[in-house]
Amino acid sequence: MLASEVLMDQTPVAELVDAARRGDQGAWDALVDRFLPLVDSVARRYRMAHADVEDVEGEVWRRLVEHLDDIREPRALPGWIVTTTSRVCLHVLRGSGHVSPLDPLSSSPLDVGADPGMVDDDLLREERHHALREALLELPADRRELLVLLLRDPPVPYSEISQRLGIPEGSIGPTRRRALDQLRRTAAFRAFFAEELAVEPRR
Amino acid sequence: MMLMSTWADDDLMMFELKQALRETEAVTERSRAVAHAAFAWRSFDAELMTLVYDSSVADEVLVRGSEVAGTRSLSFEGAGISLEVEVDDGNLLGQVVPACAGRVTLIPMHGRPHTVATDAMGFFSFTGVGSGPVRFSVELQGPNHATGWLTL
Numbered sequence: 001m002l003a004s005e006v007l008m009d010q011t012p013v014a015e016l017v018d019a020a021r022r023g024d025q026g027a028w029d030a031l032v033d034r035f036l037p038l039v040d041s042v043a044r045r046y047r048m049a050h051a052d053v054e055d056v057e058g059e060v061w062r063r064l065v066e067h068l069d070d071i072r073e074p075r076a077l078p079g080w081i082v083t084t085t086s087r088v089c090l091h092v093l094r095g096s097g098h099v100s101p102l103d104p105l106s107s108s109p110l111d112v113g114a115d116p117g118m119v120d121d122d123l124l125r126e127e128r129h130h131a132l133r134e135a136l137l138e139l140p141a142d143r144r145e146l147l148v149l150l151l152r153d154p155p156v157p158y159s160e161i162s163q164r165l166g167i168p169e170g171s172i173g174p175t176r177r178r179a180l181d182q183l184r185r186t187a188a189f190r191a192f193f194a195e196e197l198a199v200e201p202r203r
Numbered sequence: 204m205m206l207m208s209t210w211a212d213d214d215l216m217m218f219e220l221k222q223a224l225r226e227t228e229a230v231t232e233r234s235r236a237v238a239h240a241a242f243a244w245r246s247f248d249a250e251l252m253t254l255v256y257d258s259s260v261a262d263e264v265l266v267r268g269s270e271v272a273g274t275r276s277l278s279f280e281g282a283g284i285s286l287e288v289e290v291d292d293g294n295l296l297g298q299v300v301p302a303c304a305g306r307v308t309l310i311p312m313h314g315r316p317h318t319v320a321t322d323a324m325g326f327f328s329f330t331g332v333g334s335g336p337v338r339f340s341v342e343l344q345g346p347n348h349a350t351g352w353l354t355l
Contacts, residue, residue, distance in 0.1 A: 001227050001228065001230035001231075001232070001235060002227070002228065003224040003227045003228060020242070023245070025239075025242055025315075025316070028239070028242040029239045029242075032235075032238040032239060032241075033235070033238075036227075036230045036234060036235060036238055037223075037226040037227040037229070037230055038226075039238075040226065040229060040230045040234055041226040041229065044229070053234075054233065054234065054237060057234055057237055057238065058237050058241065061237065061238045061241030061244075062241050062244045064241070065241055065242060065244045065245045066244070066245075068245070126226075128219070128223075129219070129222060129223035129226055130223075132219060132220055132223040133223050133224070133227070136220070136223075147217075147220065148224070150217065151217065151220055151221045151224050153221065153225070176213070177213060180213050180216055180217075183216075184210065184216075193210065
């Protein structure tokens with residue numbers, strides 16, 4: 001799934017939830033597109049076989065469908081999704097009884113497994129990444145576009161960025177700075193960051 | 204744990220953003236299809252129709268000479284309504300009784316639902332029907348009806 005696909009729909013989550021409740025498949029599709037990277041990245045943290053990840057995701061979305069009518073506060077949805085995905089993962093891992101294959105990219109074989117304590121920080125990181133994607137959605141299109149181009153891997157040359165966005169190369173740096181400042185002021189960023197600060201003293 | 208100073212640093216912020224966007228690229232189209240299809244699980248307000256005949260099950264115990272090879276026949280019954288379906292090589296023909304104009308929706312578990320209108324005799328058809336778990340919902344006048352999941 002391309003970053004540009006995820007960053008296309010700026011409809012507030014609350015509106016998507018409302019429309020999906022009324023049976024609007026398009027709203028549901030847009031809603032899950034927003035949360036797919038979150039569910040996917042959380043599920044991958046548990047280092048399960050590929051088929052198990054798919055089972056987990058299917059189950060999470062079914063639970064979300066059933067949960068739709070109970071959502072009072074859409075801002076709590078990312079947390080709900082992380083917790084639910086996590087629970088389903090643990091359930092699948094306990095139930096399957098087989099040793100999950102090692103992710104060759106994982107840093108250490110010791111972090112394989114289903115100990116929830118081990119993945120707490122990872123889960124918070126996934127939620128933070130979701131908040132950052134939501135924050136990007138709040139930016140004006142031209143600034144978001146600039147950041148997405150600058151974040152490409154492999155990097156896009158400044159000359160190409162300049163051409164695509166119709167801005168002089170010299171203004172790319174200053175615009176990036178302004179875009180990031182603006183990102184820090186978005187509701188999504190501030191809401192998540194305030195929450196993260198609030199939990200920090202307990203650690 | 205990220206500290207306030209991390210968020211103030213543009214380069215670290217860009218690093219975090221890059222990771223956040225990389226996660227979107229890891230999402231497969233298959234994951235996406237499963238997520239979109241899950242909407243069919245929404246418990247819509249419908250009365251359940253029961254499967255009363257399935258040729259693929261009946262064929263195991265009965266040898267039916269009249270049955271066309273490869274054709275699967277299914278019958279469902281609900282409150283004051285019945286649904287007959289025949290599937291052959293991706294083509295699905297069906298009839299709703301009592302005959303009247305309405306809508307039938309084929310809901311695959313892993314794909315998009317498709318809705319067709321029934322004609323005045325209650326006939327309807329779908330083409331390009333794949334295998335896998337599906338359910339049907341029938342909208343006529345009055346309450347909606349739906350079948351449970353079965354595998355085509």
